[in-house]
Amino acid sequence: MKSIKSLWNFMKGSRTIYLFGIISIILATFFTVLTPLFIRTTIDSIIGDTPISSVYIIKIINFLGGREYLKEHLWVMGGFLISLTLLRGIFLYYKSTLSSKSSEKTAKKVRDELYDHIQKLPYEYHVKADTGELIQRCTSDVETVRKFLAVQLVEIGGSIFTLIFVSYIMFNLNVKMTMVSMIAVPIIFVFAVVFFSKVKVAFEASDVAEGKMSTVLQENLTGIRVVKAFAREKYEIGKFDEKNKNYKDLTYRLIKLLAWYWGCSDFLCMMQIGAVLIVGSLWTSRGNISLGTLVAFVSYEEMLLWPVRQMGRVLTDMGKAFVSLKRIGEIFSNPIEIMEENHEKPRIEGNVSFNNVYFEYEKNKPILNNITFDVKKGETVAILGPTGSGKSSLVYLLARLYEYKDGSITIDGIELNKIDKKWIRKNVGIVLQEPFLFAKTVKENIKLSNPMMDDRKVFEAAKVASIHKDILSFENGYETAVGERGVSLSGGQKQRIAIARTIINECPIVVFDDSLSAVDTETDISIRKSLNLRRNLSTTFIISHRISTVCEADKIIVLDKGNIVQQGTHYELLKEDGLYKRIYDIQSCPHENYEYEMNLKNA
Structure with a gap:
């Protein structure tokens, strides 16, 4: 229902x-x-x-x-x-x-x-x-x-x-002749319903096999460069051939079952029509029914049998439709994000304050615990820490992609959860670790948030992201199509276009979620120099694993297991015997640390 x-x-x-x-x-x-x-x-x-x-x-x-x-x-x-x-x-x-x-x-x-x-x-x-x-x-x-x-x-x-x-x-027309005409109808109906309820498994098996074959094809096309790099063409061809053969075998089995059904049902229908012809001819010769009545019954018999034998297939397809409606309904059953349009839309300057912030994805499994720090307008804050320490989660709270469970986050003195979500996301620009580009031109990707934006701003943003010269070297410059997911560009070029796409909006708060890791050190320095020239325009959060990227930040926050274990400037943290200094030592003297670790293993 x-x-x-x-x-x-x-x-x-x-x-x-x-x-x-x-x-x-x-x-x-x-x-x-x-x-x-x-x-x-x-x-x-x-x-x-x-x-x-x-x-x-x-x-x-x-x-x-x-x-x-x-x-x-x-x-x-x-x-x-x-x-x-x-x-x-x-x-x-x-x-x-x-x-x-x-x-x-x-x-x-x-x-x-x-x-x-x-x-x-x-x-x-x-x-x-x-x-x-x-x-x-x-x-x-x-x-x-x-x-x-x-x-x-x-x-x-x-x-x-x-x-x-x-x-x-x-x-x-004739009650007795009608009874003769309907002898096989219940049999054909039950046969159709039972057959299609059983053959539904074969339908599903064929659909699943087709899905698996499509998955192999999609994965191969998406990862074709990896396949080429590891010379795995023969393996991938074999894998696709296996899925294709399985799909062919299951589909052929389904076709044979359907052929068997239609053959058997045709036989039953012909038997029923034959019974009508034999009995009808006998009764016509005896004068029990007229010739016209016999002709009418033969015609009506064909009209009667076709929908009956189709009913099993139709009922099976109806079952599929209801399953599909249920699957569609499951999506609608998930509540949409409440955007709270009646919330505040203040002018964002960029002063950020975290006070005893607690956040968890699963109950009683904290991702961030007792996070407290302050950032003034225009400052650059670097966040450093091991994988899984909660770095990305922390900055995602700023854009209200997640909601903190306890504590307080304020922007310019206003509680974050009282600010309109759309408004805060317009004012907090995030450059993700894995950039995604649409199959459009370079210019269209940079102007994604505002297609009517002046081209001059596009060029300025590209210069800040150190991608302007690269774009000019392309055959069609800014009108170059980047292909699906930016496939025609290198990882660093995609990352820098994504940076330009965020910078062009001139957000008062900008977050770089480990997005400088895909660029070389020289480009990293160039981008940070450009950002320093704009330091009065926005408050900047930089997540990185490179000491060279975070060392010039006004404040460095070191996270470990969801807690702030250190906080200060580069030189202040180097004076402490903690996680930051250990990371610095490893990145400064990788050869010595490797020998040290090997000596520990051999000891």
Whole structure:
């Protein structure tokens, strides 16, 4: 019921169109079932002498010229039957057009709402989410729902109306003949339902195999440079061949099962039609039924059997559609990030204060504990520490990507959780450790936050990021397309373009999350010199493992296991016997430290 309710909600705005589609299938079915009835009338009452019992048919016969006229001009009945077929075709066209239009509008609405919802989900959700799974739910699952609305649900409606109309007419024509015509119908229906409930496993196995094959292909294309670097082409070809063969075998097995089903169901249907022909011919020869009635029953039998044998497949596909709706609903069940637009939007200067801040991802497993420090406007703060010490988590709290559990963070004296999230993220620029560039030009990537920005600012930001000269050396300069994920650029070039993209916004607080590690030492020095010239424009946080990168900072914070173990300037920390000095010694004299460690091992 929940799936049906959600589908009904998604159809808002296209329900009327779909209703007209259903009316069209009813009318198409009505004109379809009329055809054998008029063939029977032509054989029995126009060519033959059987009286016409239906008042409505008498009126139509009189409208067409009367019985005697039609007997001499049988082409009129032929033309009337062609008209019925034409009307059936017209309404089948509208059925397909209207149901497809409605289903496409519904699918578009689902995709739009899914994309909108995913965009508004919190950062924490995306960190844990499986990207491939999200893509599948936004594409394959939505397509399954669309096909259900456009084809399968309409087929169910058409089948139900066909069964109702045909059964009603058959029972009115001859009850005994109707009973003979329906002997195999329950058997075929049960056979179809049982078969498709069992073969569903084969469907799923084929889908899973296709997914695994696609994953291998996607991974190989994404990591093609790694494959080339390690000469793993032969291995990757073999791996893909294995997945491809498995997909082929499972799909072929599915095709064989379907061929077996259609062959068996065809045999049962032919047996049923044969029974109608044999019994009907016998009763016709004895005068129990007319020849026209026999012809009508044979026609109606075919109309009756096709939807019955299709019902198993349709019910299976309906089950798939409901599973897809459930998977889509699981995304919507995740609450979106509350942006708190009624919160404050103060002018951000860049004064930052942490006071006894506590943060955890999982309960009772602190990532940051008792973090306390102050930063004045325009200062540069460096954060140093081992992997997993909480460096990135600390700066992500500044952008409210995560919410601190206890303590206080203030910006210019205002509590951070009282400042509007969108506003704070516009004023806190983060250059991530792993830069992501879109498949656009260099200029478009730098101007990502504001496409209308003046080109002069683009050039200035590129100069600060020490990428301007590199860009000019490209064949098309700033109009050079960087390719998917910036594949045409080196790691350092991608990182510097990402830095330029953040700097151009002139945020009062800028965070470099280990984003200078991908550039060489000379470029690192050049970028930091440029940043020092802008020190009055923004407060800067630099996360790095290089002493050479952090040594010129106004304040250095050393983290270890979520705690601040040291805090001060470069020269102050060198006087202390602590983690900072140990890191400095290792980076200053790597050869001596290596020999020292080897002596310890050999001792």
